[in-house]
Amino acid sequence: MTDRPSLHMRRRLQALPPIDIPSGYALRTLAPADLSEWASLLSRNGELGDWGLERARPFFALDSPMPLSGSFFVTKDRLAVGTAQLHLHLGDDPYQPVPELGWVAVLPEHRGLRLGELACLAVLHYAESQGH
Numbered sequence: 001m002t003d004r005p006s007l008h009m010r011r012r013l014q015a016l017p018p019i020d021i022p023s024g025y026a027l028r029t030l031a032p033a034d035l036s037e038w039a040s041l042l043s044r045n046g047e048l049g050d051w052g053l054e055r056a057r058p059f060f061a062l063d064s065p066m067p068l069s070g071s072f073f074v075t076k077d078r079l080a081v082g083t084a085q086l087h088l089h090l091g092d093d094p095y096q097p098v099p100e101l102g103w104v105a106v107l108p109e110h111r112g113l114r115l116g117e118l119a120c121l122a123v124l125h126y127a128e129s130q131g132h
Contacts, residue, residue, distance in 0.1 A: 013128035030071040041080045045105035065090055072122040075117045082106040082112045084119035099132050
Protein backbone atom coordinates (compact mmCIF):
# COMPACT_ATOMS: atom_id res chain seq x y z
CA MET A 1 0.00 0.00 0.00
CA THR A 2 1.33 3.43 -0.91
CA ASP A 3 0.79 6.72 0.85
CA ARG A 4 -0.94 8.49 -2.00
CA PRO A 5 -3.33 11.37 -1.33
CA SER A 6 -7.03 10.83 -1.88
CA LEU A 7 -8.78 12.36 -4.84
CA HIS A 8 -9.84 15.91 -4.08
CA MET A 9 -11.96 17.98 -6.43
CA ARG A 10 -12.59 21.65 -6.17
CA ARG A 11 -15.59 23.40 -7.59
CA ARG A 12 -16.48 27.02 -7.92
CA LEU A 13 -19.69 27.54 -6.02
CA GLN A 14 -20.99 30.51 -7.96
CA ALA A 15 -23.90 29.96 -10.36
CA LEU A 16 -24.99 26.63 -8.90
CA PRO A 17 -28.09 25.14 -10.50
CA PRO A 18 -31.31 25.52 -8.53
CA ILE A 19 -32.43 22.74 -6.21
CA ASP A 20 -35.22 20.77 -7.91
CA ILE A 21 -36.89 18.34 -5.53
CA PRO A 22 -38.73 15.44 -7.22
CA SER A 23 -42.42 15.05 -6.55
CA GLY A 24 -43.10 13.02 -3.42
CA TYR A 25 -39.73 13.86 -1.82
CA ALA A 26 -38.60 16.63 0.53
CA LEU A 27 -35.29 18.10 1.62
CA ARG A 28 -34.35 19.16 5.14
CA THR A 29 -31.33 19.78 7.31
CA LEU A 30 -30.29 17.35 10.02
CA ALA A 31 -31.10 17.98 13.67
CA PRO A 32 -29.58 16.53 16.87
CA ALA A 33 -32.48 14.07 17.15
CA ASP A 34 -31.54 12.56 13.75
CA LEU A 35 -28.48 10.67 15.05
CA SER A 36 -30.11 7.22 14.95
CA GLU A 37 -31.82 7.76 11.59
CA TRP A 38 -28.59 9.05 10.01
CA ALA A 39 -26.56 6.07 11.28
CA SER A 40 -29.24 3.69 10.03
CA LEU A 41 -29.34 5.29 6.58
CA LEU A 42 -25.55 5.14 6.20
CA SER A 43 -25.53 1.50 7.26
CA ARG A 44 -28.53 0.50 5.10
CA ASN A 45 -26.96 2.23 2.11
CA GLY A 46 -24.66 -0.79 1.91
CA GLU A 47 -21.58 1.03 0.62
CA LEU A 48 -20.20 2.91 3.63
CA GLY A 49 -19.58 0.11 6.10
CA ASP A 50 -21.29 -0.58 9.38
CA TRP A 51 -22.75 2.40 11.20
CA GLY A 52 -24.09 2.41 14.71
CA LEU A 53 -24.73 5.11 17.27
CA GLU A 54 -21.17 5.02 18.64
CA ARG A 55 -19.62 5.59 15.20
CA ALA A 56 -22.12 8.31 14.29
CA ARG A 57 -22.23 10.18 17.61
CA PRO A 58 -19.01 12.24 17.09
CA PHE A 59 -20.52 13.75 13.93
CA PHE A 60 -23.42 15.13 16.00
CA ALA A 61 -21.25 16.57 18.79
CA LEU A 62 -21.21 20.33 19.32
CA ASP A 63 -17.54 20.51 18.26
CA SER A 64 -18.02 18.29 15.20
CA PRO A 65 -16.55 19.45 11.89
CA MET A 66 -19.90 18.44 10.35
CA PRO A 67 -22.30 21.33 10.93
CA LEU A 68 -25.86 20.00 11.04
CA SER A 69 -27.04 23.11 9.20
CA GLY A 70 -24.87 21.97 6.26
CA SER A 71 -26.06 18.35 6.43
CA PHE A 72 -29.16 17.22 4.57
CA PHE A 73 -31.70 14.45 4.39
CA VAL A 74 -33.80 13.71 1.33
CA THR A 75 -37.02 12.29 2.71
CA LYS A 76 -39.99 10.34 1.40
CA ASP A 77 -43.04 10.25 3.65
CA ARG A 78 -40.85 11.88 6.34
CA LEU A 79 -38.36 8.97 6.32
CA ALA A 80 -34.74 9.65 5.35
CA VAL A 81 -33.81 7.97 2.06
CA GLY A 82 -30.73 10.02 1.09
CA THR A 83 -28.11 12.23 2.72
CA ALA A 84 -24.99 14.34 2.17
CA GLN A 85 -22.94 16.48 4.55
CA LEU A 86 -20.49 19.37 4.63
CA HIS A 87 -17.29 18.69 6.57
CA LEU A 88 -15.09 21.54 7.64
CA HIS A 89 -11.34 21.12 7.83
CA LEU A 90 -10.21 22.80 11.03
CA GLY A 91 -6.98 23.53 12.90
CA ASP A 92 -3.80 22.05 11.43
CA ASP A 93 -5.64 20.14 8.70
CA PRO A 94 -3.74 20.71 5.43
CA TYR A 95 -7.02 21.14 3.53
CA GLN A 96 -8.24 23.92 5.84
CA PRO A 97 -10.14 26.17 4.98
CA VAL A 98 -11.55 24.20 2.03
CA PRO A 99 -14.64 22.23 3.14
CA GLU A 100 -15.46 18.71 1.98
CA LEU A 101 -18.71 17.21 0.76
CA GLY A 102 -19.04 13.72 2.21
CA TRP A 103 -21.05 10.77 3.48
CA VAL A 104 -23.29 10.76 0.43
CA ALA A 105 -25.77 7.89 0.63
CA VAL A 106 -29.09 6.90 -0.93
CA LEU A 107 -31.04 3.80 -0.02
CA PRO A 108 -30.92 1.22 -2.85
CA GLU A 109 -34.68 1.27 -3.43
CA HIS A 110 -34.56 5.05 -4.11
CA ARG A 111 -31.58 5.09 -6.48
CA GLY A 112 -31.83 6.30 -10.05
CA LEU A 113 -33.79 9.43 -9.17
CA ARG A 114 -30.76 11.73 -8.71
CA LEU A 115 -31.45 12.04 -4.98
CA GLY A 116 -27.73 11.88 -4.17
CA GLU A 117 -27.18 14.74 -6.57
CA LEU A 118 -30.00 16.65 -4.88
CA ALA A 119 -28.44 16.20 -1.42
CA CYS A 120 -24.99 17.16 -2.74
CA LEU A 121 -26.37 20.26 -4.43
CA ALA A 122 -28.01 21.31 -1.15
CA VAL A 123 -24.61 20.99 0.57
CA LEU A 124 -22.94 23.06 -2.16
CA HIS A 125 -25.59 25.79 -1.86
CA TYR A 126 -25.04 25.85 1.90
CA ALA A 127 -21.24 26.01 1.49
CA GLU A 128 -21.61 28.92 -0.92
CA SER A 129 -23.94 30.73 1.49
CA GLN A 130 -21.22 30.42 4.16
CA GLY A 131 -18.60 32.05 1.93
CA HIS A 132 -16.76 28.93 0.83
